[in-house]
Each structure stands twice: as structure tokens, then as C-alpha cells.
Ligand SMILES: Nc1nc2c(ncn2[C@@H]2O[C@H](COP(=O)(O)OP(=O)(O)OP(=O)(O)O)[C@@H](O)[C@H]2O)c(=O)[nH]1
């Protein structure tokens with residue numbers, strides 16, 4: 001009797017490439033030089049940025065922040081969220097560490113875009129929370145995907161990451177896209193009267209590991225901030 005040859009099911013990932021590496025230069029900043037690498041999405045020309053410190057090619061456990069664009073806080077100083085502070089603290093961490101990557105993804109408003117985020121803010125001023133406002137506009141809670149981030153990391157030669165985040169879905173998203181997450185580095189920011197409700201909602205509704213109050217402190221892990 002001939003040997004049965006049941007095909008083995010192997011883990012797969014998309015073979016198609018979503019991105020091209022478009023340009024690269026050293027940019028001096030107050031924190032030091034950031035190697036600024038721009039990737040372009042082939043399907044729509046959208047540009048995403050990797051800010052690289054040190055030599056990360058072929059390394060395991062590279063400190064990485066996967067950051068989503070937030071024009072309102074990062075450029076205009078909005079106090080409604082903690083995005084700008086998270087970005088600043090991640091840049092502090094990778095520059096002080098001498099090695100790491102901050103990916104700046106053009107996924108404004110958790111992927112719904114700036115105009116829709118401002119529509120969501122208008123609904124929030126009527127009493128809806130951040131997720132209810134998204135739903136009212138016909139969007140899911142979070143429209144982001146991590147395929148672009150994963151491909152950027154692969155193109156940079158990063159083998160596994162220590163992810164700077166409080167968002168468990170971000171960890172799961174990267175792992176699903178084939179990037180091993182060795183551990184989480186918590187990102188701690190200050191809350192204010194304008195963002196405390198938003199942070200609390202993220203903690204309660206989507207399990208964000210946000211330390212809001214002194215009793216949440218756990219000094220056993222490395223932290224950003
Ligand atoms: N739709 C919507 N997007 C928001 C709102 N507030 C902030 N954002 C967006 O949320 C995104 C924040 O993303 P991240 O900085 O990755 O934060 P996160 O998903 O909470 O995860 P970590 O910061 O990694 O813990 C940015 O794109 C902001 O523009 C809001 O009320 N509604």
C-alpha cells in the first residue's frame with residue numbers, strides 16, 4: 001500500500017508586497033539624529049515614516065513604537081488625547097537607548113481619517129464616548145491594520161520587537177502579521193481633565209493597559225515616561 005501523503009499545513013502570510021522603500025536621510029533633531037525612512041504604499045501612494053536610531057538590521061527585541069498619526073494633538077496641541085506625549089516619550093526612549101524604531105503611520109483617527117475624527121469629536125461633545133461616536137458614524141471601534149507596520153519592520157530587518165504600547169490589540173495585530181513581540185514596554189502619560197474620560201474608556205472597553213492613577217503603578221517593568 002502506498003504511503004499517504006497528506007499535505008502539511010504551513011503557516012502563511014501574504015506574498016504580495018504592499019510597500020516600497022522610497023527615500024531615506026538623516027535628520028538632526030533636539031534629541032539627536034533620526035534616520036528617517038519613508039515607505040510608500042503601492043496601492044495609493046500614502047507615505048509612512050520609520051524613525052530609526054542605531055543599527056537594527058537582524059536584531060531581536062528592538063524597542064519599537066507603532067504610532068498612529070494624530071494631527072490634532074501632535075501639531076495643534078489638543079488635550080483630548082495623549083498621542084503627542086506618547087510620541088515624545090517614545091522618541092525620548094529610543095534616542096536615550098541608542099537603538100530603536102518609531103513607526104509613524106498615517107492612520108489618523110484610528111483609521112477613519114481627520115475629517116471623520118472631528119465629526120466624532122462633535123458627537124463626543126454631545127455625550128458619546130470615543131467608540132460610540134465611531135459607531136454612530138458607521139465605523140468600527142478601530143479601523144487600523146498592522147500589515148503596513150509589519151512590512152516596514154521586515155524591510156528594516158527587525159526580527160522581533162519590544163513593543164512600546166498599552167494597547168493589547170496592537171500587540172495581537174503585529175503578531176498576526178508575523179512580527180514576534182518579545183515583551184511590552186508600557187507607555188505612561190499624564191492625564192488631564194480633557195482626556196481622562198477618553199483614557200478610562202479605552203481601559204474599560206478595549207482593555208488598554210493604561211495606568212491612570214498612582215495605585216496602578218507597577219515598577220517591576222521598564223517604562224517609557
Ligand atoms: N476615531 C477616533 N480616533 C481618535 C480619537 N482620539 C484619538 N484618536 C486617534 O487614535 C489614534 C491613537 O493611536 P495610538 O497612539 O496608536 O494609541 P493606542 O491605539 O491607544 O495605543 P497605544 O498608544 O500604543 O497604547 C490616533 O490615530 C488618534 O488620531 C477619537 O476620539 N476618535
Ligand SMILES: [Zn+2]
Pocket residue numbers: 070073080081082083084
Ligand atoms: Zn490623539
